[in-house]
Amino acid sequence: MKENRQAISVAEAQRRLEPHIRLQPSECLELQYAYGRRLAEDIAATSSMPHFVKSGMDGFAVKAGDLRGASFENPAMLEVIQTIPCGTVPSLPVHSGQASRIMTGAPLPDGADTVVMFEMTEDCEIGGKPFVAVKKEVEEGRNVSFVGEEIQENEFLFGTGQRINAGQASLLAAFGYDKVRVFKKPRVAIFSTGSELLDIRSPLQPGKIRDSNFYMLSSLVQEAGGEVAAFAMLPDHKEQSEETIYRAADTADLILTTGGVSVGDYDMMAEIFNNLKGTLLFNKIAMRPGSVTTAGVIQSTLLFGLSGNPGACFVGFKLFVLPALYGMLGQKEPYPRTFSAYLKGDITKGNAYTRFVRGKRYIREGLAFVEPVGKDRSGVSVSIKDSDCLILIPPGGRGKRDGELVEVIPVDNIH
Ligand SMILES: Nc1nc2c(c(=O)[nH]1)N[C@H]1C(S)=C(S)[C@@H](COP(=O)(O)OP(=O)(O)OC[C@H]3O[C@@H](n4cnc5c(N)ncnc54)[C@H](O)[C@@H]3O)O[C@H]1N2
Ligand code: MOO
Ligand SMILES: [Mg+2]
Numbered sequence: 001m002k003e004n005r006q007a008i009s010v011a012e013a014q015r016r017l018e019p020h021i022r023l024q025p026s027e028c029l030e031l032q033y034a035y036g037r038r039l040a041e042d043i044a045a046t047s048s049m050p051h052f053v054k055s056g057m058d059g060f061a062v063k064a065g066d067l068r069g070a071s072f073e074n075p076a077m078l079e080v081i082q083t084i085p086c087g088t089v090p091s092l093p094v095h096s097g098q099a100s101r102i103m104t105g106a107p108l109p110d111g112a113d114t115v116v117m118f119e120m121t122e123d124c125e126i127g128g129k130p131f132v133a134v135k136k137e138v139e140e141g142r143n144v145s146f147v148g149e150e151i152q153e154n155e156f157l158f159g160t161g162q163r164i165n166a167g168q169a170s171l172l173a174a175f176g177y178d179k180v181r182v183f184k185k186p187r188v189a190i191f192s193t194g195s196e197l198l199d200i201r202s203p204l205q206p207g208k209i210r211d212s213n214f215y216m217l218s219s220l221v222q223e224a225g226g227e228v229a230a231f232a233m234l235p236d237h238k239e240q241s242e243e244t245i246y247r248a249a250d251t252a253d254l255i256l257t258t259g260g261v262s263v264g265d266y267d268m269m270a271e272i273f274n275n276l277k278g279t280l281l282f283n284k285i286a287m288r289p290g291s292v293t294t295a296g297v298i299q300s301t302l303l304f305g306l307s308g309n310p311g312a313c314f315v316g317f318k319l320f321v322l323p324a325l326y327g328m329l330g331q332k333e334p335y336p337r338t339f340s341a342y343l344k345g346d347i348t349k350g351n352a353y354t355r356f357v358r359g360k361r362y363i364r365e366g367l368a369f370v371e372p373v374g375k376d377r378s379g380v381s382v383s384i385k386d387s388d389c390l391i392l393i394p395p396g397g398r399g400k401r402d403g404e405l406v407e408v409i410p411v412d413n414i415h
Contacts, residue, residue, distance in 0.1 A: 005284035016281045021327035024183040037182035038329040043158045046175040048148035053108040057143040060099040061112035064140035075133035115143035161330030183329045187229030188221045189252035193259040195235045213258040224325040236266040249301040259308030261292045269305045286353045289378035290316040309378040338407040341368035348399040358387035
């Protein structure tokens with residue numbers, strides 16, 4: 001009987017999912033096409049960075065000792081023996097009383113230990129030879145980058161599961177990783193269920209709505225690093241839908257359905273889960289919205305039955321599907337992390353279940369605040385686009401009041 005479902009906590013539901021989250025197979029990609037993907041290998045530095053002693057400024061490579069006592073009135077006079085452009089190797093060592101013009105990023109010549117910026121010097125000539133007047137003392141090592149200052153050769157850089165963002169791409173390139181091994185995108189099959197659903201191209205008809213959850217879920221899947229491998233709208237017809245869903249398990253890495261998981265007469269997903277040829281993990285969670293979020297496993301493929309109500313579908317995805325996808329992509333701690341913020345306004349509606357209220361976060365005078373975006377009902381779609389976080393309201397009690405600290409989960413729809 002679907003009415004007798006056992007509600008479990010969010011944490012317990014996540015715990016039950018864990019053993020069924022399997023790592024994706026991997027593939028090799030050119031770094032250029034690997035943005036946003038997750039590494040399927042550990043990466044170490046193939047050399048020290050920098051791998052030669054280099055200048056950090058355009059100026060003169062000198063021995064700091066030669067500048068001792070230098071001042072505006074009494075500058076140190078050094079003979080300029082060479083110019084060192086970037087990408088070359090200096091031909092002469094710098095001896096005491098000498099300097100070399102050097103460009104930012106060029107290798108420091110032997111004997112030099114310091115670079116004086118051009119702005120602190122004046123070019124001159126003594127006996128027909130080029131000299132430089134340095135008008136200030138500079139401490140040894142100034143404007144010089146030493147070998148391994150950033151990273152030592154063989155140092156660990158990134159572990160499996162690390163997302164390749166701009167900073168990672170830069171280092172991978174610097175260390176010559178032209179190709180990287182990344183996890184294959186999870187192939188996700190999405191089925192929208194309900195006889196009220198119209199194709200996006202259809203004009204509205206009485207009693208019917210366009211299927212918007214598919215496009216929401218497809219966006220969320222892609223945002224999470226997956227790809228949509230199959231899609232169908234399924235009418236509330238159990239046998240036919242069951243067959244389509246089971247067939248998807250042959251090819252998809254993850255299956256999502258939306259709608260039909262509650263207790264309505266035509267909620268056929270609930271029926272399918274009740275008689276699942278596989279393992280039912282949970283079918284009721286002590287949370288709002290999304291209390292009817294259901295999950296199971298068929299042929300070792302995770303199957304999520306998300307609510308049809310858009311707000312509940314969204315929360316179910318963020319709390320359970322997203323961590324599953326992240327886990328499949330090797331992320332070590334895939335579950336959403338919370339931060340604390342001061343609540344702006346009251347959320348007084350109590351509930352026996354944990355509530356996840358759509359909110360918008362902002363910083364004021366260095367403090368984090370969060371404000372409900374309003375229109376928070378499970379069936380309301382219009383406020384999802386306005387929210388960038390979920391405000392967690394613990395069960396029981398009297399809700400939370402203006403100025404109280406609340407826990408917040410970022411969901412980043414906007415930024
Ligand atoms: N007697 C009870 N009724 C309901 C309960 C309950 O506990 N007892 N729970 C309510 C809650 S809370 C939720 S959430 C919904 C869950 O409903 P289902 O998951 O079974 O979804 P449906 O009945 O199929 O549809 C609900 C709602 O969402 C619209 N919908 C469905 N699919 C889509 C789609 N792809 N795109 C846009 N909108 C969609 C659908 O038309 C309905 O309006 O149950 C409550 N009822
Ligand atoms: O299960 Mo409903 O999604 O609580 O709003
Ligand atoms: Mg229903």
